Amino acid sequence: MEHPTFDVDLAIILCEMNSFKDGLLFLYEKMKLYKEVIACYMQAHDHDKLIACCRKLGDSTQGGDPSLWGDLLKYFGDLGEDCSKEVKEVLTYIERDDVLPPIVVLQTLSKNSCLTLSVVKDYIARKLEQESKLIEDDRKSIDKYQEETTSMRKEIQELRTNAKIFQLSKCTACTFTLDLPAVHFMCMHSFHLRCLGDNEKECPECSPEYRAVLETRRNLEQNAKDQDRFFHQVKSSKDGFSVIADYFSKGIVSKTANGTCST
Ligand SMILES: [Zn+2]
Numbered sequence: 001m002e003h004p005t006f007d008v009d010l011a012i013i014l015c016e017m018n019s020f021k022d023g024l025l026f027l028y029e030k031m032k033l034y035k036e037v038i039a040c041y042m043q044a045h046d047h048d049k050l051i052a053c054c055r056k057l058g059d060s061t062q063g064g065d066p067s068l069w070g071d072l073l074k075y076f077g078d079l080g081e082d083c084s085k086e087v088k089e090v091l092t093y094i095e096r097d098d099v100l101p102p103i104v105v106l107q108t109l110s111k112n113s114c115l116t117l118s119v120v121k122d123y124i125a126r127k128l129e130q131e132s133k134l135i136e137d138d139r140k141s142i143d144k145y146q147e148e149t150t151s152m153r154k155e156i157q158e159l160r161t162n163a164k165i166f167q168l169s170k171c172t173a174c175t176f177t178l179d180l181p182a183v184h185f186m187c188m189h190s191f192h193l194r195c196l197g198d199n200e201k202e203c204p205e206c207s208p209e210y211r212a213v214l215e216t217r218r219n220l221e222q223n224a225k226d227q228d229r230f231f232h233q234v235k236s237s238k239d240g241f242s243v244i245a246d247y248f249s250k251g252i253v254s255k256t257a258n259g260t261c262s263t
C-alpha cells in the first residue's frame with residue numbers, strides 16, 4: 001500500500017472479527033497477498049469471481065502471479081463435483097502462460113472423478129503435438145551435430161596420419177610470391193618468415209578465432225566448476241533437467257576439465 005493512514009494488520013483483524021469480506025479482499029489485494037484473496041473466493045465457492053480474480057491477479061505482464069492458476073486448478077481437482085466449464089477456462093490460461101507441465105495438470109485433475117477426458121482432450125492433443133515437434137527439432141540438431149563431429153574427427157585423423165602438401169605460392173600476409181625462408185601452417189596458410197614478425201608459432205590469420213574458442217571453453221569450464229551457481233540454477237529453474245543437461249554439454253564431466261588439453 002502506498003501510504004495507508006491506518007494500521008493494516010489491525011484493519012485485517014477488525015475485518016476478520018466482523019466477517020467483513022469486502023474489506024478483507026481489498027486489504028489482501030492491496031498487500032499483494034493474492035493467495036489469500038483467492039482463498040476467500042474458494043471458501044465461498046464463488047467460481048465466476050474466482051476466475052475473474054485470477055484473470056486480474058494472475059497476469060504476469062501486469063505484475064501478477066501466474067502460479068495462482070495452478071492453485072485454482074488444484075482447487076477444481078479437489079472439488080469433487082463437475083466443473084468442466086471452469087476447468088476448460090483455467091486450462092487456457094495455464095497453457096498460455098505455461099504455468100504447469102501437462103503431466104502435473106493431468107495428475108491434479110485426475111483426482112476429481114466428475115471430470116471427463118473430454119475436458120482435457122484438446123489441451124493434451126495440442127501439448128503432445130508441441131512436444132513431438134520439439135523432439136523432432138532436437139533429433140535434427142543431434143543428427144547435424146553428429147555429422148559435424150564425425151567430419152571433424154576425420155579431419156583430425158587425416159592431419160595426424162597423412163602428409164600435407166603445401167601448395168600455396170603466395171604469402172597470406174603480403175600476397176607476394178613465397179620465397180625462402182617461408183613458414184607453412186597446418187591450416188594451409190603460408191607466410192614469409194619476415195611477414196610473421198615475432199610470432200612464428202601460430203598462424204596470424206587463424207589464431208584470433210582459435211583463441212576465442214579456447215577462451216569460450218575456459219569460461220564454460222570455469223562456470224561448470226562453480227557449484228553454488230549450479231545448485232542455484234537447478235533450484236530456481238522451472239525445468240531442472242535442462243539445466244543439468246546444459247551443464248553436461250558445457251563439460252561438467254569433461255575429461256579435459258582438469259585443464260589439460262590434448263590439441
Ligand atoms: Zn609475405
Ligand SMILES: [Zn+2]
Binds near residue numbers: 187189204205206
Ligand atoms: Zn591459418
